[in-house]
Amino acid sequence: MQLTANIQNYHFNHILLNAAGVMCQTSMELDTVLASEYTGAVVTKSATPLVRPGNPAPRYYELNNGLGTINSMGLPNEGFDYYMDYVDTKETYKPIFFSIAGLSKQENIAMLHQLQDADFDGLIELNLSCPNVPGKPQTGYDFEATEQILTEVFAFFKKPxxxxxxxxxDIVHFDDIAAILNKFPLAFVNTINSIGNGLVIDQDTDTVVIKPKAGFGGIGGTLVKATALANVRALRDRLNTTIKIIGTGGVTTGRDVYDHLLCGADLVEVGSQLAIEGITVFERLEKELTEILTEKGYDSLDDVRGQLKIMS
Ligand code: RRO
Structure with missing residues (x-):
């Protein structure tokens, strides 16, 4: 069965890939994701202009019973030039998403100018939602700032x-963010980032489980699946059809991938479960998804995408 997708002129032979931040900080990790037979693409760790060590450890924790993860990595990355060198020298037929997360609008604009002028011919993901840099709010929750940066970006930026x-x-927030995003020629939106500023407590020691921000961190994995699906569905219902959707959040089984597709996702990313299980997660998820599609008698993802039923 063809488990493929398209975003503009980019073709994806598989619908799964890593979520930014997981298995994508170093060239070796990026190579691992690209080398999997079951990934359609790779996304780089969100880059800042300069290398960053990130927050102090422990900064990542896996909850018991596979419930999910909490992280406050704090945007550790090798710096913009490192990822630019990587994409410049990498020979692959798979599309590469170059993720950036400047600490200010000016940093994002500066990196986008460099990407615009470079030979890079992949897609660019502007991360408006890092929850873990102390003192830096998530731009995606500031609708005015979101519209402002996109207005400035699309005044010069012509790449996908x-x-x-x-x-x-909140339903009003779905309406408001979609109305803003629809004003711009976006190639895609990726929803969701981790649910910001959760708190996990160790039962034996009555202590938080990560050190930065007094234990507050982004929640991922099974715990966030319902929120992820709601965001994929709500945005698919509201965004122009030219804007494709990458569904991210709560994917640990083939059924979770299927549910993202039902809600309208074109591609599906795996974060927490990739960190927990490693690169073989993609093979398992694709096999489980294929079994579900076969059992239901579907031979194309077009039969599934966006076909969620509601009660009359
Ligand atoms: O590095 C992080 O702390 C981080 C980022 Br940039 C992000 O976008 N989402 C997240 O959960 N962690």
Whole structure:
């Protein structure tokens, strides 16, 4: 069965890939994702202009019972030039998403100018939703700032660009963010980033489980699946059809991938479960998805995408 997708002129032979931040900080990790037979693309760790060590450890924790993860990595990355060198020298037929997350609008604009002028011919993901840099709010929750940066970006930027969004929790917020995003020629939106500023407590020691921000961190994995699906569905219902959707959040089984597709996702990313299980997660998820599609008698993803049923 063809488990493929398209965003503009980019073709994806498989619908799964890593979520930014997981298995994508170093060239070796990026190579690992690209080398998997079951990934359609790779996304780089969100880059800042200069290399960053990130927050102090421990900064990542896996909850018991596979419930999910909490992280406050704090945007550790090798710096913009490192990822530019990587994409410049990498020979692959798979599309590459170059993720950036400047600490200010000016940093994002500067990196986008460099990407615009470079030979890079992949897609660009502007991360508007990092929850873990102390003192830096998530731009995606500031609708005015979101519209402002996109207005400035699209005044000069001509390459395929998408945005990584934080989860929204209110119908009016779905309406408002979609109305803003629809004003721009976005190639895609990626929803959701981790649910920001959760708190996990160790039962034996009555202590938080990560050190930065007094234990507050972004939640991922099974715990966030319902929120992720709601965001994919709500945005698919509201965005122009030219804007494709990457569904991210709560994917640990083939059924979770299927549910993202039902809600309208074109591609599906795996974050927490990739960190927990490693690169073989993609093979398992694709096999489980294929079994579900076969059992239901579907021979194309077009039969599934966006076909969620509601009650009359
Ligand atoms: O590096 C991080 O702390 C981080 C980022 Br940039 C992000 O976008 N989402 C997340 O959960 N962690």
């Amino acid at each position: 660009l998408g945005v990584k969004l934080p989860p929204y929790f």
